[in-house]
Amino acid sequence: MIHEPVIDEFDKHLSLQGRSPHTRRLYRGRLLDIAQQLTPRSLLDATPSDLEAWRAALTVADISVVSYVAGVRVFYAWLAAAGRIPSNPALTMPIPRLGRRLPRPIGDDDLQMAILHAFGRVRAWLVLAGYAGLRCCEIATLRRDCIFERVSRPYMIVHGKGDKERAVPMSQYVWTELKLFGLPRRGWIFPRLDGLIGHTPPGSVTRYGNLHLRDCGLDETMHQLRHRFGTVGYQATGEIRELQEVMGHADISTTALYAAHSNPRAAALVDAVQPRATLRIVRDDSGA
Template sequence: MDHEPVIEEFVRYLSLQGRSAHTKRLYRGRLLDIAARIAPRSLLEATPADLEAWRASLTVADISIVAYVAGVRVFYAWLTAAGRIAHNPALTIPTPRLGRRLPRPIGDDDLQMAILHAVGRVRAWLVLAGYAGLRCCEIATLRRDAIYEHAADPYMIVLGKGNKERAVNMSPYVWTELKLYGLPRKGWVFPRLDGKIGHTPAGSVTRYGNLHLHDCGIDETMHQLRHRFGTVGYQETHELRELQELMGHARLDTTAGYAAHSRRRAAALVNAIQPKPVTLQVVRNMN
């Protein structure tokens, strides 16, 4: 098939942009999926109808569909700009409209139970996600020399989306759990276990973390531990700007999507504007 060379060319282009290995792997997978569906024609010959049929076949959540389509549009915009195709067939791929979504943090009791029943690296992953707000891909790529436990305020240097580094403060609890896990002297904090060189794949952190949660009877996923970090962090401090930096968001409104308001404070607000007892008594007397 002649689609494979163009995919690899595109991946090299992404490398020049500094895209992470995880991002490149996702782009490659989506393009290979489309290529398999339109075979024996190549990706260069895809029509708008082909891409709409691929989009219709997706069975993931709406937010994932939007991300998948965005990646395909980047690929075809690149082909068009390079003069490889005359018209961009991805311009008309329909996507669902995403309404405002509330954060869905894991409950504190469930998180504590999951940590209590976890061992080894899975326990450390749960702690880093729930109490430091790290994404699974950031947990996977954490390095020992990026943990500064002797600083006045201990912190970690985390490699986030787009290969952007940020400093994440580390509580005594997080540091204690990392020590109990058994930190290496150097290199990856969570190296591969299959004998190959490198860090544990981000997909493995997601998969095995989620499996452990579900084995504990918990429906939430690893990403909802990050929701918990954002929600509790905001409710305790109301420091949305600081939370944005800690979570590695480019936009403040993205952080706001993780920071659920306090239901207790909301209830107090609603109760504060209800009619006073004397008003209710007057209404009863009138009736």
């Protein structure tokens, strides 16, 4: 197995910066990939051509490419700033341009059907994603001491991106589902099941949640359950600032995307330009 001490040094640097364990694992994984490609040379010897070759070999989605390249750029910027390398070879790495995509929420009937056919922790994950708006990484890291039920309105403290905390109110339904799942007295709500200490990896929440949705005949992903929460939440209240706080968006422009599904003026505009009722709808029965 490849071992480069500089990766451990970088990981320690990220830890001191307060970067989350999830982010640090992602960065480490990408650097190990590059180190494998460079063998027997070191990461310190990488050239722009080496990094571009690694980038060109990536077969993941564009959004993942952006994330992978970002981590490599942070690493080499750190090395250059510390004088460990003469220049930053990652500056010219090409990345795809990502356009803003609207949320694609799962339908209410599909979500309820998926929950009815789920058991144990997978059922709890679906409920937390669809009816509390949690990301998979937030579900994985939920702790018992962050669940507050002995108050007038139960809520939970969620550790979001960048390890930022936010309070998320729990509906009676969400709280009841968590109780039925069986909350531990302390520690992680969803501990690992492989004998190791710690919480269930976020990737496992995503993987097994998505597998269950596939088994139910659905094409949606776990993240689209969160899309459902945001879309329905905005349609019901029109409160974009409150939705931003509950969903943990750093930029309100991200939250604003959920408003695109609830625009009565746009709907009225489309209705206004439709044909008169006297226009006959032609149906093609030719089978073409």
